[in-house]
Amino acid sequence: MSLRLRLSLILGTAFVVIWAFAAAWMLRDLRQQMMFSLDQRLVASARMVAGLIDQLPQPLTSKGEGTQLSADQLSIPDGMACQVSSLRGEILARNHSHGEQPLDDDRVGFHDQMIDGASWRSFTFARGDVRITTADRHQEREALNRSILLAASAPVLVALFGTLGLLWLGLGRGLAPLNRMRDALRKRSPDSLEPLQLRAMPSELQPLLETQNQLFLRIGQTLERERRLTDDAAHELRSPLTAIKTHLQVARMTDGAVREQALEHAEQGADRMHRTLEQLLLLARVEGSLSFDDGVQCNAEHVARQAIQDIGQEGARRIALHLAPGAGELYLDMPSPLAVAALRNLLENALRHTVGSAPVELQVQVDGERVGFRVRDHGPGIPAQHLEYLTQRFWRTGQSDGCGLGLAIVQAIVQRCAGSLDFDSRSDGLRVLLQIPRRV
Numbered sequence: 001m002s003l004r005l006r007l008s009l010i011l012g013t014a015f016v017v018i019w020a021f022a023a024a025w026m027l028r029d030l031r032q033q034m035m036f037s038l039d040q041r042l043v044a045s046a047r048m049v050a051g052l053i054d055q056l057p058q059p060l061t062s063k064g065e066g067t068q069l070s071a072d073q074l075s076i077p078d079g080m081a082c083q084v085s086s087l088r089g090e091i092l093a094r095n096h097s098h099g100e101q102p103l104d105d106d107r108v109g110f111h112d113q114m115i116d117g118a119s120w121r122s123f124t125f126a127r128g129d130v131r132i133t134t135a136d137r138h139q140e141r142e143a144l145n146r147s148i149l150l151a152a153s154a155p156v157l158v159a160l161f162g163t164l165g166l167l168w169l170g171l172g173r174g175l176a177p178l179n180r181m182r183d184a185l186r187k188r189s190p191d192s193l194e195p196l197q198l199r200a201m202p203s204e205l206q207p208l209l210e211t212q213n214q215l216f217l218r219i220g221q222t223l224e225r226e227r228r229l230t231d232d233a234a235h236e237l238r239s240p241l242t243a244i245k246t247h248l249q250v251a252r253m254t255d256g257a258v259r260e261q262a263l264e265h266a267e268q269g270a271d272r273m274h275r276t277l278e279q280l281l282l283l284a285r286v287e288g289s290l291s292f293d294d295g296v297q298c299n300a301e302h303v304a305r306q307a308i309q310d311i312g313q314e315g316a317r318r319i320a321l322h323l324a325p326g327a328g329e330l331y332l333d334m335p336s337p338l339a340v341a342a343l344r345n346l347l348e349n350a351l352r353h354t355v356g357s358a359p360v361e362l363q364v365q366v367d368g369e370r371v372g373f374r375v376r377d378h379g380p381g382i383p384a385q386h387l388e389y390l391t392q393r394f395w396r397t398g399q400s401d402g403c404g405l406g407l408a409i410v411q412a413i414v415q416r417c418a419g420s421l422d423f424d425s426r427s428d429g430l431r432v433l434l435q436i437p438r439r440v
Helices: 003-055 138-174 176-187 206-253 256-287 300-311 336-353 384-389 406-416
Strands: 080-086 091-094 109-115 118-127 130-137 319-323 360-367 370-376 420-426 429-437
Touching (some): 003 080, 130 138, 176 206, 256 406, 300 319, 336 429, 406 420
Parallel strands (some): 319 360
Antiparallel strands (some): 080 091, 109 118, 360 370, 370 429, 420 429
16 A cells, blocks of 8 residues: 555545534534524414404404414414414414414423324413414424434535545645655666765655665665675785695605705794784674674773783793783773774784883873773884874885785774774884774
């Protein structure tokens, strides 16, 4: 079912119910007012006959019982019966509209009665020594009531159907922007990720249009990440695979020390390719929408010790850890795997660039609402013009034997978790400050 038809049914049903209720209320009130007017006509006619009797030159009682007067003589409207009787029950005058059966005038006021098999509504008025009774048929009343109700119902029905027609047209015009959006999406090519450019959109549809464009943007970013991952993997794995293949060919053709050296080089190439693949996959996960939250709160001391432990015993012995007081109570607003991975990459980078057996210093400090991890190496430092390239993928100095992804992963983690990463290069080494928000 289309949205236009659904809205028309819902709103049309509501209109029909409301109009039906209003019309029933109006017609009921109209019927009551009409019946009241007809009763007042009986009263007015009885009083008018009483006035005419008072004006007669000869008393009506002197004419004898059963005097027949026409409706014109009594000024009674057509279709109405009138009877004048004495207090003793003698009929002094009546018109010929109600047959031979007399009207019941024992009770003063309004009451219903049967005359010649027909139902009548009568009113009896006592004045002096006479009673005046006027009456009209219920059948004529109902016929008049039906004609008036039909006349009053016609405009209501016309207005109702007109409202439903205008509702259908109005919904069509109101949903036109949705149709334009649908047509624009239908005409797009399957691989098009450009944002929709639609003018004069209602304010209610602006959030939908913006959400649609944001979806295109996220899809484009996802495809771009996948493309970059594919390109990076193809670029970085080609050289290790070529080197491994070359060393294996040398090992196949030689014996002795040369063979062992070739196999060792092939194994080193396989290890490097393995590290590169792990870093590429981690970078893809960090830049994607995958969740790293394991539901466990991590503190600064745990992250520092876990990162040092993941490096291995040889590298861990070269790291000097300095913890701030209460570091075990400083909880991080970042999933533990991401915090450990970021700090581990910083430590591995510092160990790789530190000359000789000089230590790498790791200091955990508190800076307001953030926890800082300051890593310092004792290497030659980085030229100032190269600092902006440190977080680019696969960028590395000529002396580095890494894959060039460590700092790029740290930067991606920082951007994902609202942290910060600062570099300070000096002649006695590079200082890196990683700041992570605290969990309140």
